[in-house]
Amino acid sequence: MTDARQVVVDVADRLREAGVPSAAADARWIVGHVLGASPAGLAFAGPVDADELAAIDAAVARRGRREPLQHILGTAPFGDLDLAVGPGVFVPRPETEVMAQFAIGLLRDLARPAVVIDACSGSGALAIALACHAPAEVVAIESSTDALPWLERNVADQRPRFAARGSSVTVVAGDVLDPASWQSSPADLVVSNPPYIPDDCVPRDPEVRDHDPAVALFGGPDGFALVRPLIGRASVALRPGGVLLLEHGDDQGEPEGVPALIRADGSFHDVVDHPDWSGRPRFTSAVRR
Numbered sequence: 001m002t003d004a005r006q007v008v009v010d011v012a013d014r015l016r017e018a019g020v021p022s023a024a025a026d027a028r029w030i031v032g033h034v035l036g037a038s039p040a041g042l043a044f045a046g047p048v049d050a051d052e053l054a055a056i057d058a059a060v061a062r063r064g065r066r067e068p069l070q071h072i073l074g075t076a077p078f079g080d081l082d083l084a085v086g087p088g089v090f091v092p093r094p095e096t097e098v099m100a101q102f103a104i105g106l107l108r109d110l111a112r113p114a115v116v117i118d119a120c121s122g123s124g125a126l127a128i129a130l131a132c133h134a135p136a137e138v139v140a141i142e143s144s145t146d147a148l149p150w151l152e153r154n155v156a157d158q159r160p161r162f163a164a165r166g167s168s169v170t171v172v173a174g175d176v177l178d179p180a181s182w183q184s185s186p187a188d189l190v191v192s193n194p195p196y197i198p199d200d201c202v203p204r205d206p207e208v209r210d211h212d213p214a215v216a217l218f219g220g221p222d223g224f225a226l227v228r229p230l231i232g233r234a235s236v237a238l239r240p241g242g243v244l245l246l247e248h249g250d251d252q253g254e255p256e257g258v259p260a261l262i263r264a265d266g267s268f269h270d271v272v273d274h275p276d277w278s279g280r281p282r283f284t285s286a287v288r289r
């Protein structure tokens with residue numbers, strides 16, 4: 001039997017030696033995960049037995065090889081949701097929570113259940129968060145056959161919660177560039193966190209580079225290969241007065257990035273760019289004429 005606090009200290013040292021940037025926090029998550037405790041709950045954890053030590057060892061070895069913490073835990077937080085994630089699906093990011101929060105504000109201002117399309121849904125983070133926090137009929141479009149099982153699973157897991165809100169989430173297995181995927185026109189809101197990294201900007205972090213699916217990250221030579229036609233599709237799907245929310249890279253805001261692409265489409269007014277938690281440009285809102 002080993003003291004849990006000592007195990008956390010040893011795990012943090014091993015992760016630091018392996019070059020893991022968030023070693024101390026990850027150590028608490030990993031040990032807590034194996035002991036069935038939250039990082040805070042570890043304060044009251046009993047001694048760690050041999051089987052638990054072996055499981056912790058295995059998890060530390062994976063994290064040391066820079067597997068994402070979320071894959072090891074099997075879940076990723078998105079606001080107040082815990083979503084199932086693993087190989088084949090993009091891990092939802094805190095940056096996207098800001099766009100979700102903005103979208104929830106819009107939906108709550110409508111006096112009726114909203115029709116919402118989440119284009120490029122991945123784990124379903126945006127679709128499910130919106131459905132859980134405001135009454136909405138959400139369509140979640142995703143083309144990747146690796147991501148779709150995660151999306152279906154998260155929708156099923158969270159159904160009791162969003163159904164209690166009077167919401168629904170319908171998964172569409174399809175390409176966002178195919179008009180047939182956009183079943184719910186006219187929509188009140190289109191949200192999307194599409195692949196937007198230029199092909200030659202390979203991420204440095206192994207967790208992203210080696211574990212997020214390429215189809216979730218890369219958007220052609222300038223990053224906008226999917227974004228450009230997606231703006232056109234959204235303009236067809238939205239009702240007049242409906243809103244488009246589009247996430248982008250922190251170097252794709254004003255003056256030449258996504259806001260400019262949306263203005264160039266000609267179908268929108270009130271094109272406004274918004275920052276994320278750290279104040280960097282992160283998503284654009286626009287109102288359909």
Ligand SMILES: C[S@@+](CC[C@H](N)C(=O)[O-])C[C@H]1O[C@@H](n2cnc3c(N)ncnc32)[C@H](O)[C@@H]1O
Pocket residue numbers: 090091092093096119120121122123124125126141142143144147174175176177192193194195215216217226
């Ligand atoms: C950056 S991830 C975003 C996932 C999720 N919305 C989020 O914010 O965490 C982009 C997603 O778009 C999907 N995708 C890429 N191209 C697509 C296309 N042409 N049609 C539908 N989905 C696509 C990818 O498989 C991936 O799941």
